[in-house]
Amino acid sequence: MTVTNELSPLLRRLRQKAGMTQEALAERAGVGVRTVRGLETGERADPRVTTVRLLADALRLAPEEREELLAAAIRRSGDGKPPDDSDESTGHVEPAAELPVPVVRETLVDVAEQLAQAVAARWQREEEQRQVHDPYPLPVCWRQVPEELTDHWANIRRLPAGDTRGPLDLSGRLDEIVGVYRRIPSGRLVVLGRSGSGKTILAVRFVLDHLKSRARTEAVPVIFSIGSWDPTAVTFRDWLTAQLTRDHPGLAAPGPGGSSLAAALVETGGVLPVLDGFDEIAGGLRRPALEALNATPLPLLLTSRPSEYAAAVAETDVLTSAAAVEVADLTLGDLAAYLPRTARKARGGDPAATAWDPVLSELRERPHSRAGANLTAVLTTPLMVTLARAVYSDTPDNDPAALLDTRRFSSPEDLEDHLLHNFTATVYRPRPEHRPGGRRAVDPERAQYWLGYLAHHLTRLDTPNLEWWRLGCGVRRPTRTLTTALVICLAIGLIDCVVGALFDSLGFQLADGVVAGLLSGLMFGIAYWFMVAAKDAAVEPSGVRMKLFGRAGKTMRRPLPRLMIGALCGLVFGGGYGFVRGVLNGVVHHVDLATSLGIGLGDGVLYGMVFVLGAGPTFGLLTLLETPLDIRSAVNPVDLLRTNFRTVATQFLVWGPTFGLLVGFGSEIVFEPMSAILGPLVWNVPSAIKLGVISGLGGGLGYALSLTAWGQWAVFARIWLPLTGRLPWSVVAFLEDAYQRGVLRQAGAVYQFRHARLQHHLARDYRATRDRPGPAEQLVEEQLMEEGKGVART
Incomplete structure (x- = not known):
């Protein structure tokens, strides 16, 4: 029996068990009748996982049956026939022609498994870092939202025409969020809540609990901070792909059909987007963002503040097929159960008494007093409660009774500003346990x-994202360019003086160093302006690593274009350097201007040819040594910085010797035959060695500082901003x-x-x-x- 026949009778049996016709199942699942018929007859040998998941939702399968159906869909007959998805709801990425369909599918399932492990480990660490479970998670509950903020329940439940069943019961608590989500057939949920109400904590808990109960073939929930998305500049799927590649660089490796693994996962429904912070999207972009989300049928979970989401809905429409809930405020009972357990026990007297008792008594006995009303309004969100805990429970010298002082805090806003302001002062306060080798004390x-x-x-x-490679983007573009050019000028000028002093007199070399430094700074500054600053962009971290030994993987770029770019840059730099050097030599030797210009043009041609021979092949070689990062690599900011530094360091180690040797030998090759045309040239082996060493070190350093993410980090985060x-x-x-x-x-x-x-x-x-x-x-x-x-x- 073929594998296709495993899926066909199983789907037919489950449909008949549910008492549904093929037409009813197709309408409820939102797919074509031909799709259902083709799956049951075996004509469709390669259904998409997204399609099977929709069918499982429409059949309301139990977890065991759902997993059985998805597993049967993943296993393939191996005939290599690409699927016909013309009447399904989303596009399809064709598998690589050289790979049979089952291999492609199984590869993506394996990649999704590794992504799931990385996501789980990351958010588990983050939850521990935020002390969510110390002493226990604050109770996050939710309630139904007004009907105008949700779609029709028939759409949410994917009901056939004429079915008028009403709302689903979506009530629950923090540890029940996955169960609530799984009760929604459309797989689309909006979680609303005011600032600090615990939406992000809920999103993290959703991801961790979903991963625990996830079947191997189900989508991997991944949190995306949607506030950085510009829907007018990039499509939703492309943005998801870019974010995945940024956080998991290994997913930039080639996948089916030549696209990246990240793109393949997004297109095949292998990722369940958890979009946190819709309200953080720029005001003018929320409407196009909601329209773009409505244009895709992808299951998702979206968090937002109510007012921003309601405003976007009023301008366009609700999120299609999405249910919505709103996080409820914390109650006095929640505070009375939580805050005392975060504080130290009182010394002497009642051992159960804590510093929070007077505050809680005031809130309980006089809730309508000015102090009670102000504090009650503030301590209704997990954010403010955790700030109050940090400022008072974790700091024995601070008395929380001060929060009841209406002379200092006349309004809830004053209390919130007090907690926000004192939070950083509290966490940076000097501690007696600061010892050598421990956490460094900071004023x-x-x-x-x-x-x-x-x-x-x-x-x-x-943007809410603090990206180390964009720290320089806060500086004005002319200042960025001038700073980059100045640092390169000083670095290359110093290299020229130090290395050149081994070959020529110090006075001559100081002059040559000034010329080389100024010209290098100018050239790299111009290149930086047109390639980076003028676009008001940042140099992104490289998605590849350098492999010096062994066979490299499939490179991200073809060598030929990079070789041509390198040759062009070499021509511009070499021509400019040679011209200026020739003119200055003529002026130093008191030659008339016309002759000096002629010397400059001749030297420009010579050095241009030399640097073309050096820069072009060097860039091409660097491309050949590029290999994708391992797909298991999931980074934090420091890991990404270190990885990028290792890549740049390896590039420099390749660039320096290769470029230096090519320039040195190239000068010998070019200068000797050109002497027959331009006349006798003063050139020898020491001159070639000197030019090669200075060019290798200076060119590699200039490239690293101006056109790599780590170099820009070094220029701005390590030099300019601290300075x-x-x-x-x-x-x-x-x-x-x-x-x-x-x-x-x-x-x-x-x-x-x-x-x-x-x-x-x-x-x-x-x-x-x-x-x-x-x-x-x-x-x-x-x-x-x-x-x-x-x-x-x-």
Whole structure:
């Protein structure tokens, strides 16, 4: 019996058991009747997993039956016949022609399994870091939302025409979110909640619980911070693919049909998008974002604040086929059960008494008093409760009874600002356990200033994602270009002076170093402007690694285009360098201007040819050595930085010797025959060696600093921003320390602030501090004096 025949009778038996016709099943599942008929007769040998999942939802299968049906769909007969998806609801990525269909499908299932393991490990660590279970998770419950924020229940339940069954029971608690989601046939759920209500925590719990109960062939839930999506610039599926590739670089490896593994997973329904933070999308983009989500039938879970989602719905329509719930506020009973367990027991007297007892008594006995009403309004969200815990429970010297002082806090907003402001001061307070080798002590005021700059940087870029490779993007584009050019100018000028001094007099070499440095800075600055700054973009981290030994994998780019680009860059740089060098030599030797220009043109031609011979093959060789990252690689920000550094370092190790040798030998090859045309040329082996060494070191360094993500990190995060006092010298250590203290969180390859409210508060405080001349300059001076004593290495 063929594998196809395993699926056909199984589907027919399950449909008959449900008492449905083929037409009824097709209508409820949202697929074509021909699709159902083809699957039951065996004509369709390769159904999409998304299609089978829709059929399983429509049949309301038990978990065991559902897994059996999906498993039967994954196993294939191996005839290699591509599926005909013309009447299904979504597009299809053709499998690679050289691979049989079952191999392609099984490969994607294996990749999805590895992705699931990486996602589970990542969010498990993140949940532990946020102390969600200490002492226990705050109760997150939800309720139904107004009907105008949900689609028709017939669409949500995928009912056939004429079926008028009403709403589903979607009530539940944090640990029941997966069960609630699985009760929704459409697989589309919107979770609404005001700021700090626990939507992100709920999304994390959904992912972890879903992965625990996930069948091998089911989609992998992955959290995406949707606030960074611009639906007018990139399609939803392309954005999902880009985010997956950023957080899991190994998924950039080639997949079926030549597309990446990430694209294949998205297109085949292998990923269940958990879209966190719809409200963080720029105001003018929420309507096109909702329209784009309505254009795709992908199952998903979306979180948002109610007002922003309602405004987008009013402008266009609800999320198609999506149910919606709203997270409820915490109650006084929730606070009374949670806060005392986070505080130390009172010394002496009643051992059950804690510092929170007077506060809870006030809220319980006088809820309508001014102090009680203000505090009750604040402590209704998990965010504010956890901030109150950090400021008071975790700090024995602070008395939570101060929250009842109406002279200090006349409104709920004052209380919230107090908690937000004191959170960073609390987590950075000096601790007696700070010892050598332990967590480094950081001055709270400086930490707040640096965090404020980072928050301001994110606000300017209009994104919640703190990406280390974009830290320079907060600097104005002309300043970015000039800074990059200046650093390259100084670096190459220094290399030219040091290396050249081994061959020529120091005076001559100083002049040559100035020329080489200035010209290199100018050339690389121009290249940087047109390739990066003018586009107001950032240099993205490389998605490949360099493999010097052994057979490299399939490269991400073809060598020929890179060889041509390298040759063109070499021609521009060599021609410019030779021309300026020739003119200056003529001026030094008191030759008239016309002759100097002629010498410059001749040298420009010579050096242009030499650098073409060096740069073109070097770029091509680098491409041949590129190989995709391992598909199991799932990164955090520090891992991605280290991986990118290793790639750049290997590129430099290849670039330096290869480019140096090619330039050195190339000069010998070019200068000797050209002497017959241009006349006798002063050139010898030491000159060739000198040019090769300086070119190899200088060219590799200029490329690394201007056109790689790590190089831009070094220029701005390690030099410019610390030098101007906006960040500490040890940026990596500071960011990791902020993560350990709970100020930042990790979302794949990027950092984010613990909450958008905290980011906005710190950004506002930074702008206020920056506008006050005295304290800001004093803070910068102190930072430059003390932090400048030693620069920690990344």
